[in-house]
Amino acid sequence: MNLQKQIYIRKSCRDYLDETIDMDLIHNFMESVNPLIDEINYHYEILTRDEVNVRNRWSAPYYLAVYSEKKENYLMNVGFIFQQLCLYLQSRGIGTCWVGLDVPKNKTSEFVIPISFGRSDDITRELSKFKRKELSEISDFEDEKLIPAQLAPSAINSQPWYFKHVNDGFDVYQVKQNILKRQIIEKLNMIDMGIALAHMYLSNMDTFEFKIKTSFDDLKGYTYIGSIKI
Template identity: 65%
Template sequence: MDLEEQIYTRKSCRNYVDDEIDLTIIDDFMNSTKQLNEDINYRYEILKLDEVNNRARFSAPYYLAIYTDKKENYMDMGFIFEQLCLYLQGIDIGNCWVGLASPKKKNSDFVISISFGKSDNMTRDLSQFKRKSLSEISDAEDERLIPAQLAPSAINQQPWYFKHTDDGFDVYKVKHNIIKRQFVKKWNEIDVGIALAHMYVANEDTFEFYKKANFENINGHIYAGSIKI
């Protein structure tokens, strides 16, 4: 399957049918995902709706709960599990990142959930995406950034910014004011990871993530890392 094709049609799915899914496909795919940092610890579990405290305005038959032991890993969680989201869409399983659903069984390592299930309303065409322009997410308009431009984010904030380098981009996250930070919380880190996952999927053979010791400080932004593509 070409995961890149899914970037241009993916829709955060909020309408599901209650059909059973062969859940072994998730473990099989997760064995092949790429990580930004190979040394992080994380895990996931699949839950049914009755095992979840769901405060979202929609519900799904299944939820994937993501866990990791350090806040520094949140960007990696977005990066890793957005690959899964694209894969699931490619096999006709709708999905959506859900910040308002959590396991009923409390765990301090819990980060975020992804709802998923069979659906007949899970794709769209490019004209239906509501996103910032390329010039708003970068220091210069560049069509290579369209995959990142189309990435989903909490309340559609799109909190990423790309600065051109000789072989790719320095990546920044938007620094929100204190009120907005309290609302979006850890989601910004996850969202930047999701955008980077799209850049990886679109540049699988050349993508490389690294962190610089010296980088340009940009007012209102926080350096997140650099990519080669």
């Protein structure tokens, strides 16, 4: 299964067909998905539109409610795991969108975020249609190896990732948002970081490694979140 090519065509889907889906597609894929951090337990449930408090002007026939232990870096782990699922579903003609506002009607304390999904005729776009920062803006110098991360989706397209080259890969940082944005998207940006790392993993599956170092450079305006080798 090659999900790398889906990175270059995916778009967040908000226009769905009212068609049924074989949910075994999701269950079977999730049995073999790779987490970023093994020690964090997580689970999900599949909901219909009627089981969700929809706060957007659009809705989907189905929602994946994501739950996790609230351990360190759990949000990044959620983004890493479930972006792999999003790309897989897209490869099967199913659109997805990370949704920050909607919540299950019967959510528990471990609820993190929902992902809307459903059949759609509007799940891809041309590479030229992506509105993203330049590679030179997300790294200490322009590097085409970072294109998969560059194309990752993020809350209000904030693109909070920054990569610093080191001898064996990259130290990864998150942009410190201003006070106003921090109140709105701080939690979502940690999920976004996991999504970007999932893109890097899927593009370098044989060599990708993630670790959190105790020694790293402090960069003004950024928070260190981990290091990758690709």
